[in-house]
Amino acid sequence: MPSPSAQPVFRFAPSPNGLLHLGHALSGIINYEMATAEGGRFLLRIEDIDQTRCRPEFERAIFEDLAWLGLRWEEPVRRQSEHLDVYAAALERLKAMGLVYPSVMTRGEIKAAVVAAEAEGEPWPRDPDGTPLYPGRERDLSPDQQVAIIASGRPYAWRLDMEKAVKHADASLAWREMGPSPASETSLVAADPAAWGDVILSRSDAPSSYHLSVVVDDAEQGVTHVVRGRDLYHATSVHRLLQRLLSLPEPIYHHHRLILGPDGRKLSKSSEDTGIAAFRAAGYTPADVRAMIL
Numbered sequence: 001m002p003s004p005s006a007q008p009v010f011r012f013a014p015s016p017n018g019l020l021h022l023g024h025a026l027s028g029i030i031n032y033e034m035a036t037a038e039g040g041r042f043l044l045r046i047e048d049i050d051q052t053r054c055r056p057e058f059e060r061a062i063f064e065d066l067a068w069l070g071l072r073w074e075e076p077v078r079r080q081s082e083h084l085d086v087y088a089a090a091l092e093r094l095k096a097m098g099l100v101y102p103s104v105m106t107r108g109e110i111k112a113a114v115v116a117a118e119a120e121g122e123p124w125p126r127d128p129d130g131t132p133l134y135p136g137r138e139r140d141l142s143p144d145q146q147v148a149i150i151a152s153g154r155p156y157a158w159r160l161d162m163e164k165a166v167k168h169a170d171a172s173l174a175w176r177e178m179g180p181s182p183a184s185e186t187s188l189v190a191a192d193p194a195a196w197g198d199v200i201l202s203r204s205d206a207p208s209s210y211h212l213s214v215v216v217d218d219a220e221q222g223v224t225h226v227v228r229g230r231d232l233y234h235a236t237s238v239h240r241l242l243q244r245l246l247s248l249p250e251p252i253y254h255h256h257r258l259i260l261g262p263d264g265r266k267l268s269k270s271s272e273d274t275g276i277a278a279f280r281a282a283g284y285t286p287a288d289v290r291a292m293i294l
């Protein structure tokens with residue numbers, strides 16, 4: 001018998017901000033089947049940190065759709081909204097290390113700065129998702145100016161000072177990417193967190209960002225294998241950096257193919273015709289859905 005610590009731990013971590021589609025079915029099934037094949041544990045995590053977009057009926061639909069597909073997971077299910085203190089503690093550690101700063105610049109202001117710069121003929125750098133990088137204006141404010149921002153009552157976000165953080169992380173950063181089977185060789189992928197600029201780690205309307213909560217949760221839950229879609233491949237660079245800064249263990253990663261819609265784009269939660277519930281309602285069986293995606 002393997003010791004409990006040697007048992008692989010997989011997780012599927014959807015956000016309840018819409019109905020699950022075929023892409024989620026693929027991700028859930030791949031995780032579940034890898035866990036089963038490896039004699040590992042399969043966890044379901046509800047990533048409901050963004051309370052402005054998450055709704056209880058979508059959470060109920062996640063349970064229903066996954067159970068209908070034949071997936072079984074451990075109880076209790078971790079909900080991010082119930083662990084805000086843990087993310088806050090991680091942010092405090094980064095504050096104590098001097099690696100984060102408060103920023104009041106809104107999305108609109110950032111956009112205006114980018115438009116103005118590009119009007120001068122300079123292309124503005126963009127992150128791997130295509131979003132213009134934050135211009136970094138508030139990065140070098142004095143401690144007094146920072147205190148004034150926080151005291152001003154304006155909504156603000158905590159941003160990671162990427163340059164400092166990368167320096168602090170020191171040795172070269174990489175992650176281990178495995179093939180479609182945990183038995184396959186892993187390859188080392190160089191992480192490039194700087195491509196994301198000064199990412200947000202928390203904001204007034206969402207006390208922890210996706211990046212911060214996902215690395216904290218994977219560590220808290222002892223996740224050994226992070227299996228998720230290719231759309232999150234580049235985000236892994238930021239996750240490895242945060243793991244290094246917070247001294248968290250390093251999982252193995254596998255980024256699987258995405259299911260694309262007829263327009264060649266990845267499916268979205270608003271495209272109801274590819275929703276798992278819609279197929280169920282139309283009389284499809286779980287085997288039919290699997291045949292469509294596997």
Ligand code: GLU
Nearest residue numbers: 013014015047214228232
């Ligand atoms: N909650 C994320 C999503 O729904 C997935 C996070 C992850 O697997 O790391 O896209």
